[in-house]
Amino acid sequence: MSEQTTVSAEPMATEEPAAGPSPWSRLFLGGVGHNLGLVAVLALLAVVGVATADTFATTANLLTILTSASIIGVITVGATFVIIGGGIDLSVGKLMALASVWATTVATQSFGPWVMVLCALAVGAAGGLLNGLLIAYGRIVPFIVTLAMLISAQGLAERISGRRSQIVTDPTIAAIATTRLLGIPLLVYLFAAVVAIGWVVLNRTTFGRRTFAIGGNPEAARLAGLDVRRHTAALYVVSGLCCGVAAIMIASLTTTGSSTHGTLYELDAIAAVIIGGTLLSGGRGTLVGSILGVLVFTTITNLFVLNNLDTDVQNIAKGAIIVAAVLVQARARRSTP
């Protein structure tokens, strides 16, 4: 089901407004066509996978890929909103760590699973709101604000947890990662749900449309009567909320809340957004591209694990892919006047 959701989201993911005479031409020119390069890379990786490891094409392995994509995927949804809106959020990984720690203290856990979930979402949203207020109303550049948030969130998470991993004792939260519906892990459904909601908000609401406008030309958006500052602040709240969701997912998967969670997630998320075709300067991009970017990275990791290769080589490969993807996109853009 989750795979279907992702796939069926693609045809509609056209960011160019419906020009095509038929839905089919729209599918190819807009959604898939936009991300054709990434689909090709994924296909290539699949071929390499099948050729090098017998276990690659098994259902179990494909579900492993999706499960490990789910947490960074949820964070990437929030990062896509922020980047299309012309900003950047470096604090995502540590905001998630802070939310995981806060939601798994002995005190929070004593109130039960719902309070733990609410706590994680509230911590994420509050961190995002503070980012947003400082950027939009304090007029400090996003890079600096969210870098500061990354550092402080790390510190606060260490302070609350005493630098220890907090074990998740609540059975409901612990069960999220182990539950399967129709053979597919619940984490994958959560990931799919966040992507679906994100896609609808970005492409089918005034909020999404205004995000593109503000990222594309903030001055024009302001002079058209949009409340650019309030909207900018809201984008960081969206990113923070995604961190809150991811915090519950990672707490369940690792059965711990820890300040060491999410290290360098911000770079993975930004890299996925960029290779997904979103302009780092804002105003243009697709959520489907970002998700394909996450899947590319996760599949590479999977291939390296299956073939018992070192992570250092893996990182070199990831870096090369980022450069190659951006080169291809730049060339594609230049060919249109």
Add this chain to the structure above:
Amino acid sequence: MTSLLTVRGIVKTFPGVRALDGVDLDVAEGEVHCLLGQNGAGKSTLIKVLAGAHQPDAGELTWAGRPVAFPSPHAADAAGIATIHQELDLVPGLSVAENVVLGHEPSRLGFTRLRDAEALTRGLLLRLGHPEIPPRREVGRLSAAGQQVVSVARALARRARLIVMDEPTAVLDPNEVRNLFRVVRELTAEGVSVVYISHRLEEIREIGDRVTVLKDGATVARDLPARTTPTAEVIRLMTGRPVEHAIPPPSAPPGDEVVLEVEDLAGADFRGVSFTVRAGEVVGLAGLVGSGRSEIVETVYGARRATAGTVRVRGRALRTGSVAAAVRAGMGLCPEERKSQGLLLHESVARNVSLPALGRFARAGFLGPDAESGAARAVMARLDVRPADPSRPVRTLSGGNQQKVVLARWLLHGGGVLLLDEPTRGVDVGARGEIYALIRQLAEQGVAVVVVSSEIPEVLGLADTVLVVREGRVVHTAPAAELDEGKVLDLVMGAAHV
């Protein structure tokens, strides 16, 4: 006259567009050769071919008697062609001297010799009649006119034999224009050639030697005498039809209902501004660049914070410094800088048009895939935006059509107050007439209009009432019928110039 540059049969195609389709051009040594054409006629593409930024698909270039090709901007630069673009391409954070020698820094053993650069710059600025510009001043702190002088100095520092100027007077006031013309005359006297592009036909008459007219990517007439060719003939060549670009007179007097009231408004650059606009009335603000006219309009709109005074729409005072409040009250602004302040260049026409009214096409915040394209199509048809395709990216439209898109936005939003800052800047003659007719039509439907323009005939032709702004004060208010161009010019320039 010996020929410096000969262009024959240049063709340049982009995917889906034939931008140049047989362009001929002859530039003689020491002449000012004017290039005329509507937006989209191919002037910009031609300049880029001359500057080595585009490679032509066919055609020949002859430079100083020899066939040449400019495979890169560097090659054109080395041959002696310098281009001064509309958007000046100086580095704002570097000094005047550093900009002048940029890419050709005098150096010894790899160390730049700033003192040599400054001496060279001082000499060039003196030659250009601007010894008052300090070579060490940061370029970003100079006025638009000052920056233009620096661009010319840079061209001279590279020993350019041909300088291409793309709408150089768009950001200059009359004094600065006069100064620029003096510089151009001195350059041509020294044998430098100038290719001069402008929408202002009067300027071409004043400064030009010969005129070449482009239409739809091809040369339709070349080497016309700039001073003696009748205006009507030039317009006919540019548009392909005889065009009446006169402004239609108002058919009825404005109503009595006061829609917009500005009372004792003050901001950082102006103070004590009061005026009212009735339904169906057009109020014009005449003034030089820097007089405060744009700041006044932007403050009325809430884009700048007022330090004193009130703005009322239909009797209700607006919160100061809030564009959202002004838009809710029914105001719309077509800003001075269309590309940087008005448009989402990457987005489609439909999305540009619907921006302020987006909520209307949504249900509980949700939008259908093409929620607004029907409404956009209707308003585009009313304004004759070409091509009439709401899904087309707005950056592919010509300047005149882009301006219509900004107007369409407020037409769709449908407020009662329209503020237009330089509505015809960078707009070709044909579209200009359509925009005038549209402004008139909106006024007749009861919209209160405020027009800011540097072109005095435009203000006089459109406005019922004219406010003359000088140094941040309204120095004169009168019905347009009681004023003429000379009188407004005197008021605009101030007593010292009378």
